[in-house]
Amino acid sequence: MSQVVHTGAEGFLHRYEGLRERLPGARLPWLAALRAQAAESFRAQGFPTRRVEAWHYTDLRQVTQATFDEALTAVEDDIVLPKARTANRVVFVDGRLRSDLSSWPTMATVASQIGRIEGRIALPDEPMAALNTMLFEDGMLLNIPAGTDAGVLEILSIASESARPTAFHLRHIVRLHEGAKLTVLEVNQGPAATRYLHNPVWQVEVGEGASFTHARLQQEGALAFQLGSIYATVAAGGTYDNFTLNAGGRLVRNEIHATLTGTGATCHMNGAQLLGDGQHADTTTFLDHAAPGCASRQTYKTVLTGKSRGVFQGKILVRQAAQQTDGYQMNQALLLSPDAEMDSKPQLEIYADDVKCSHGATVGELDADQMFYLRARGISEAAARSMLVRAFLQEAVEGIADETLRGALETAVEGWWERQGEPTP
Amino acid sequence: MLKIEGLTATVDGKEILKGIDLEVPTGEVHAIMGPNGSGKSTLSYVLAGRDGYEVTGGTATFDGVDLLGKAPEERAALGVFLAFQYPVELPGVGNANFLRTALNAVRRGRGESELDAMQFLKVARARMKELSMPEDMLKRGVNVGFSGGEKKRNEVLQMALLAPKLAILDETDSGLDIDALKVAADGVNALRGPAFTALVITHYQRLLTYIVPDRVHVLMGGRIVRSGGKELALELEASGYGAPQAA
Numbered sequence: 001m002s003q004v005v006h007t008g009a010e011g012f013l014h015r016y017e018g019l020r021e022r023l024p025g026a027r028l029p030w031l032a033a034l035r036a037q038a039a040e041s042f043r044a045q046g047f048p049t050r051r052v053e054a055w056h057y058t059d060l061r062q063v064t065q066a067t068f069d070e071a072l073t074a075v076e077d078d079i080v081l082p083k084a085r086t087a088n089r090v091v092f093v094d095g096r097l098r099s100d101l102s103s104w105p106t107m108a109t110v111a112s113q114i115g116r117i118e119g120r121i122a123l124p125d126e127p128m129a130a131l132n133t134m135l136f137e138d139g140m141l142l143n144i145p146a147g148t149d150a151g152v153l154e155i156l157s158i159a160s161e162s163a164r165p166t167a168f169h170l171r172h173i174v175r176l177h178e179g180a181k182l183t184v185l186e187v188n189q190g191p192a193a194t195r196y197l198h199n200p201v202w203q204v205e206v207g208e209g210a211s212f213t214h215a216r217l218q219q220e221g222a223l224a225f226q227l228g229s230i231y232a233t234v235a236a237g238g239t240y241d242n243f244t245l246n247a248g249g250r251l252v253r254n255e256i257h258a259t260l261t262g263t264g265a266t267c268h269m270n271g272a273q274l275l276g277d278g279q280h281a282d283t284t285t286f287l288d289h290a291a292p293g294c295a296s297r298q299t300y301k302t303v304l305t306g307k308s309r310g311v312f313q314g315k316i317l318v319r320q321a322a323q324q325t326d327g328y329q330m331n332q333a334l335l336l337s338p339d340a341e342m343d344s345k346p347q348l349e350i351y352a353d354d355v356k357c358s359h360g361a362t363v364g365e366l367d368a369d370q371m372f373y374l375r376a377r378g379i380s381e382a383a384a385r386s387m388l389v390r391a392f393l394q395e396a397v398e399g400i401a402d403e404t405l406r407g408a409l410e411t412a413v414e415g416w417w418e419r420q421g422e423p424t425p
Numbered sequence: 426m427l428k429i430e431g432l433t434a435t436v437d438g439k440e441i442l443k444g445i446d447l448e449v450p451t452g453e454v455h456a457i458m459g460p461n462g463s464g465k466s467t468l469s470y471v472l473a474g475r476d477g478y479e480v481t482g483g484t485a486t487f488d489g490v491d492l493l494g495k496a497p498e499e500r501a502a503l504g505v506f507l508a509f510q511y512p513v514e515l516p517g518v519g520n521a522n523f524l525r526t527a528l529n530a531v532r533r534g535r536g537e538s539e540l541d542a543m544q545f546l547k548v549a550r551a552r553m554k555e556l557s558m559p560e561d562m563l564k565r566g567v568n569v570g571f572s573g574g575e576k577k578r579n580e581v582l583q584m585a586l587l588a589p590k591l592a593i594l595d596e597t598d599s600g601l602d603i604d605a606l607k608v609a610a611d612g613v614n615a616l617r618g619p620a621f622t623a624l625v626i627t628h629y630q631r632l633l634t635y636i637v638p639d640r641v642h643v644l645m646g647g648r649i650v651r652s653g654g655k656e657l658a659l660e661l662e663a664s665g666y667g668a669p670q671a672a
Contacts, residue, residue, distance in 0.1 A: 374523075
């Protein structure tokens with residue numbers, strides 16, 4: 001009997017056809033219909049190619065030419081977890097909840113209790129979100145009641161070792177009601193020698209005067225692909241703070257869509273990409289100012305060594321209604337190797353006439369004057385480089401007030417330096 | 426002793442130093458004066474080991490150790506300190522972190538134990554008080570937003586902390602008002618002693634009123650053209666540097 005090998009979009013559609021009766025919530029008509037709709041959308045679009053403008057700098061052929069298997073159901077095998085950073089931690093292994101390793105606050109629900117998410121799940125237009133909707137099995141549902149401070153929650157996604165490439169698609173849904181507060185530390189990790197695709201989607205709804213701080217440590221395994229998307233809306237007086245550290249993975253895309261829907265909403269998107277030989281990381285942001293008097297701040301820093309490639313695309317859309325918008329975007333890259341490449345594409349699209357909107361981009365090398373100054377004070381060349389790289393990252397990191405987040409980030413940056421063979425000062 | 430013999434150096438292929446001969450015995454402070462473009466700053470950079478300053482001939486040794494083949498940080502560990510004419514701003518690098526990293530690097534080089542954060546703060550605060558520096562300068566980014574005088578004071582603070590054997594002061598007086606000049610000079614004078622050697626590079630005589638040199642050398646056209654006692658500085662101030670070849 002011959003076996004047909006399916007790659008690319010066809011492989012995932014084939015899997016959906018095979019699994020559709022067994023996917024979580026298969027008996028819920030609304031969800032079955034939504035998955036079918038997502039499958040249609042994904043079938044029509046396929047994986048994006050470089051001919052699609054939003055994917056011009058990121059080539060997915062490495063992903064589409066691979067064959068992915070479903071992760072085997074690892075129920076009770078021993079998996080080595082990193083130390084928990086917060087009192088509550090939810091652990092997903094290969095995209096499935098490990099409740100035996102998890103604890104969560106009372107307002108949180110695991111999304112595989114799928115009946116609870118009816119009416120809350122959306123189907124964005126983008127193909128990666130369609131793929132996720134078609135195949136997601138698990139995720140967090142965080143529904144924070146009005147006026148509640150839910151504290152800090154760590155969400156860990158970890159891939160297990162596998163001889164064959166695997167794929168999983170976490171779907172997280174966060175809703176903060178009026179005046180609620182939540183901090184999430186999202187950690188993504190995996191083994192160095194396993195090829196896998198992690199395709200997480202976050203749906204975030206920040207209510208009036210609510211505040212959601214979302215820090216992401218992307219430390220996937222060295223062969224991994226991560227193509228993640230966030231869709232956030234922020235109501236009047238609410239705040240969405242996103243910080244993403246892209247340090248792992250072989251091919252990574254961090255796509256964030258944020259829409260400011262109410263007067264005085266605020267969005268901060270900051271991030272750092274730390275790339276070594278062979279890595280490709282793409283941060284793509286869409287900031288939609290749809291209401292008056294909103295503020296957005298974006299600061300992204302990319303450090304590239306070896307033969308690596310970084311991408312930043314950032315679009316700020318200011319709709320006609322969004323008077324008194326205050327928008328700022330800065331992306332800067334530091335090239336530590338002649339073989340590294342950075343592509344950056346900022347875009348402003350402004351339809352209101354009373355706005356303050358600015359953007360800037362720089363690509364450069366370490367400053368020779370600064371290097372000499374440090375070395376003339378006795379600091380070794382390697383330590384001087386390390387100090388200047390950390391200083392370069394500082395601006396993107398300084399907005400993080402939470403000490404747990406800061407500590408986790410600091411450790412991640414150190415880990416990256418060690419992998420580059422550089423000492424930390 | 427700093428001993429320079431027949432030193433020639435080029436910058437961007439252009440010969441700037443054309444054969445410098447100079448000896449500064451241990452414990453002495455010598456001034457190097459000269460007009461703009463005579464090679465004063467180039468000499469200081471060559472001695473400190475800056476990239477882009479290519480030594481094409483001659484030697485420079487300190488206490489018998491060849492300086493020219495060493496990396497800047499190795500020279501610093503030997504006790505060489507360059508006070509910059511234009512101190513560099515390091516946004517994102519805290520001054521305290523910078524000073525402690527530098528001090529510990531130099532202490533390691535000297536075979537001394539490293540200072541922890543508390544020990545360092547104690548030492549740094551004491552030195553800052555002597556230099557009338559506000560303590561919040563430790564918390565700020567290195568030289569970021571510092572006035573010209575504060576930057577120079579920060580250089581003197583670094584020198585006081587690192588306690589070099591050989592200090593090269595490159596136009597430390599430029600951009601300073603008279604009060605700041607006195608503070609900087611006091612910082613240098615406090616280090617003077619039998620084990621402290623210094624090369625004070627300046628365009629003007631006024632710094633030498635406060636840091637009185639043992640010898641004064643005139644650098645013109647990439648060579649030392651004249652040497653004398655401290656009174657030579659006053660004479661130059663009165664009559665100017667004259668024709669480039671007036672030896």
